[in-house]
Amino acid sequence: MLRHLRYTVGMRIERIDEQAASEAQLRAIYEIVAGNEREALPHWEPTSWGEFLGRIRAPLAWRPTTRWVARADDGTIVGTATLALERRSTNRDHADIDVDVARRARRRGVGRALLRSAAEQAGAEGCTIVDAMCREEGTGLRFAEAMGMAPKLRERRSGLRFEDLDLALLEKWRAPVPGYELVVFEDGYPAEWLERLARAAAVMNTAPLDDFEMEPEVITPAELDELQRSRLAKGTLFTTIAAVETATGEIAGYTGLLHRADRTIAEQEDTGVWPQHRNRGLGRLLKASMLLRVLETRPWVRGVETWNAGSNDAMLRINVELGFQVLEWWWNIQGSTEVVLARASAERQA
Ligand SMILES: CC(C)(COP(=O)(O)OP(=O)(O)OC[C@H]1O[C@@H](n2cnc3c(N)ncnc32)[C@H](O)[C@@H]1OP(=O)(O)O)[C@@H](O)C(=O)NCCC(=O)NCCS
Structure with a gap:
């Protein structure tokens, strides 16, 4: 047990078993994470408690996650960090780190002590690269740079409230594109589609990465099946719309949205059209069809948020035309595990 504890003056770091943790303990951790979200974006609904808890209670086998908390002398939780490993076939040398400290x-x-524990574990797991995301405004980027990580890919987080929707534009964009038909999946993928949907997911490897280093991601049909089951187990509903090429039955492009009964904001997932099917209006068709579908079938959803690389002109243009507004800018950052560990282990300068 001692191995999991590290003390500094007035504070100790403790690795916790999320599966065994009480709901009260997890709630205290959630309050720190959601508190930081509210601090940065007071007018936008943060991740719900249900989603936070669901991620813990319905974990993905190929994304094992370890959590640490920082406790003050009186036992209060004042910070938390997670380390998520990639156990699919590519990017297994990357570890994803998240750090949150109460204001x-x-x-x-x-933050430094939490990061040290996470980077140590990343190294022990054979991960040579640590990835993280942080807001451009606020403390995250300065912390990350001080810890030896560098900004690699700037992402725009955008929001669209449904009261700002241009329904006439959506109807216009919804016009069929000859040679393609739309297939809608709600809260489940039938077994006969899993292979095609898993193949289609690789289109996301064509999105710009700027300086962010990673191998193309691969998801197998079995992993996709696990993903959809885990979503439903944590109470996340989803809508996926695929544009299927009529002649071949193959998926030319698709878009996905996640929604939860306890949050009025839905989350845009992937949207991608394979290069040979671009410039025919499929991107607009997919996005417009999705918004109209959600308005019809998920009446509690009142808005959508989406993430795009700042350099992704094609996707951003569609989103801006739809009315998405900038919420904030984020950076995907990376560092060598060795360097991050050395920086996080260095004594603080007085
Ligand atoms: C970023 C965050 C985790 C830092 O936690 P923290 O406990 O305050 O960080 P530390 O005290 O360990 O700081 C370590 C070093 O990072 C740098 N740093 C941290 N906060 C900084 C700030 N506000 N301005 C400039 N440098 C900062 C400094 O070099 C600092 O060392 P120093 O205090 O000896 O100068 C915390 O501010 C936070 O939770 N922010 C919101 C969530 C977030 O952005 N997470 C990071 C995602 S990458």
Whole structure:
């Protein structure tokens, strides 16, 4: 047990078993994460408690996650970090790290100590690269740079409230594209589609990465099946619309949206059209069809948020035309595990 504890003056880092943790303990962790979200974006609905809990209770076998908390002397949780590993076939040398420290406990070495534990574990798991995401505004980027990580890919987080929707534009974009038909999947993928949907997911490897280093991602039909089951187990509903080439039955492009009964904001997932099917209006058709479908079938959803690389002109143009507004800018950052560990282990400068 001692191995899992690290003390510094007035604070200790503890690795916790999320599956065994009480709901009260997890709620305290959620309050820190959601509190940081509310601080950065007070007018936007944060991740719901149900989703946070669901991610823990319905984990993906190929994304094992470890969590640490930082406790003040009185036992209160003042910070948390997670390390998520990639156990699919590619990018197994990458580890994803997230660090959150409560506002009242910042700039006292809590973030550094949490990061040190996570980077140590990343190294022990054979991961040579650590990835993270942080807001451009706020403390994250300065912390990450001080810890030896570098910004690699700028992403725009955008939001669209349904009261701002241009229904006439959606109807116009919904006009059929000859040679393609739309197939809608709601809250489940039939077994006979899993292979095609898994193949289609590779289109996301054609999205710009700028300087972010990663191998193309591969998801197998079995992994996709596990993903959809885990979503439903954590109470996340989903709609996927595929544009299927009539002549071949293959998926030319698709778009996906995640929605939860406890959040009025839906999350845009992947949208991609294979290069040979581009410039025919499929991207607009897919996005417009999705919004109209959600308005019809998920009446509690009042808006959507989406993430795009700042350099993704094609997708951003469609989203801006739909009315998406910038919520905030984020950076995907990366660092060598060795360097991050060395920086996080260095004594604080007085
Ligand atoms: C980023 C965050 C985790 C840092 O936690 P913290 O406990 O305050 O960080 P530390 O005290 O360990 O700081 C370590 C070093 O990072 C740098 N740093 C941290 N916060 C900084 C700030 N506001 N301005 C400039 N540098 C900063 C400093 O170099 C600091 O060392 P120093 O205090 O000896 O100068 C915290 O501010 C936070 O939770 N922010 C919101 C969520 C977030 O952005 N997470 C990071 C995602 S990558």
